[in-house]
Amino acid sequence: MKTENQRAWIFVLPVLILVAFNALVPLMTVVNYSVQETFGNNQFFWAGLRWFEEILQSERFHAALGRQLFFTFTILIIEIPLGVAIALAMPRKGLWVSVCLVLMALPLLIPWNVVGAMWNIFTLPKIGLLGWTMNNWLGIPYNMTVSPVAAWITVIMMDVWHWTSLVVLLAYAGLISIPEAYYQAARIDGASNWSVFRYIQLPKMKRVLTIAILLRFMDSFNIYTEPFVLTGGGPGNSTTLLSIDLVKVALGQFDLGPAAAMSLIYFVITLAVSWLFYTLMTRNEQ
């Protein structure tokens, strides 16, 4: 049982200072920009909630948000079941486990722009392994710079390639924590593979899967570097996800006010979804 001790705050203080410095100061800067208008020369004018109204009504924002939701939803639908399936198929002991874990963790440790560049090289129609195979060997026309469908498939495939391993690692960690006795009991009862999964493995994985879904939701919702390097948001605007659009507004057009308002709306959406999910998943534990 934990003891009540207010002096514990002293232990937390360094973390609080470091994170607050990095989180609160920039956040307040963004809030500050979001209610002002600037014409350059460091002159700012009060704009009230105008940017917020404008963005919430703008079709461009709705389109980017729609693409973002589609992307996040699709990769979750693919990565979570796939990750669980691979974790279930992994052996529990032996040298092969270490080999699997090391090789699977590899994509997680590649800098994000290298991931984008790597997939770009991989899919080039004339000289990329995938691009060449599709076009010249299988005879399927596949060119990311021309076809939005090809661009979307590639962006999603890249994310699956990049992050499914995280789900595998988490699900596997949940699986190996299940005592052997549970499986023995199930065998005595003559439980099918499905019931073992449904009533033993899945409930035991609930905690780590919550973490996996949360992390994948947050990170995929904020994704920027990889798709930007891979497609640059194109062809046209077809793969311009929320972050890419935001950077276009903020740095490309230097519209600080609208960009700041857009980031705040964006942040609030992420926060709300994560909080809702976190509360729902941990509801039964308290």
Place this chain on the structure above:
Amino acid sequence: MRLRSLVPLIYILFLMLPIYWLLAMSFKTTNEILGGFSLFPQRWTLANYQAIFTDPTWYWGYINSIIYVSLNSIISLLAALPAAYAFSRFRFLGDKHLFFWLLTNRMAPAAVFALPFFQLYSAANLFDTHLAVALAHCLFNIPLAVWILEGFMSGIPKELDETAYVDGYSFPRFFITIFIPSIKAGVGVAAFFCFMFSWVELLLAKTLTAVEAKPIAATMTRTASSAGYELGLLAAAGVLTIIPGAIVIYFVRNYIAKGFALGRV
């Protein structure tokens, strides 16, 4: 049973294909790359690697990245250790809210913070230093380190703390000589994840540096745009960014899977 063991194999094959392609490209000459498709390099060349290791703007990129990543891991762990202890052992005013607030910092899109970060670190006279990047990466690494360490610490029975007090240990001495060694694995896992997320992040690192502390990944993008499209060189630089990660994974391979499992949620 046979079919089942094929699943991880096929998955690993899928993971290795783009990496193989990058590796193959890095040993090809630019002429061969642009000349057409070949599954293996026809004429092996180390020229791309040689170019990187003889050009200071390239290899300093690696050194810069390694410096700020190490610095970040050390700062994150030093701050997170006592905090994780507090979360695992004590109840205090606002502890649950504080914990969730820490986690929310992973949710802020880095793209949102890029400009304010630039202004903040310029104002603090830290722009273009390794420390700036190391401190900025604390934003997402400290919450993660606290989360992982708290899980490992909660697995250590409280009796350990009590016995140490009875034996006359002061708190700092107990914490450093007894408690931390008993969660070695947790410290290793937390260090691994700090290293990982600091190593792969580019947007903030690129925003906060210009020349002196420029990370390797940023060197890659700038070189690619200025010196035309040298795919071979780009591929070689990419391959080299994978190596430090691979070494780190090898050392913590037995602990990675446990890392998150013990964390709370």
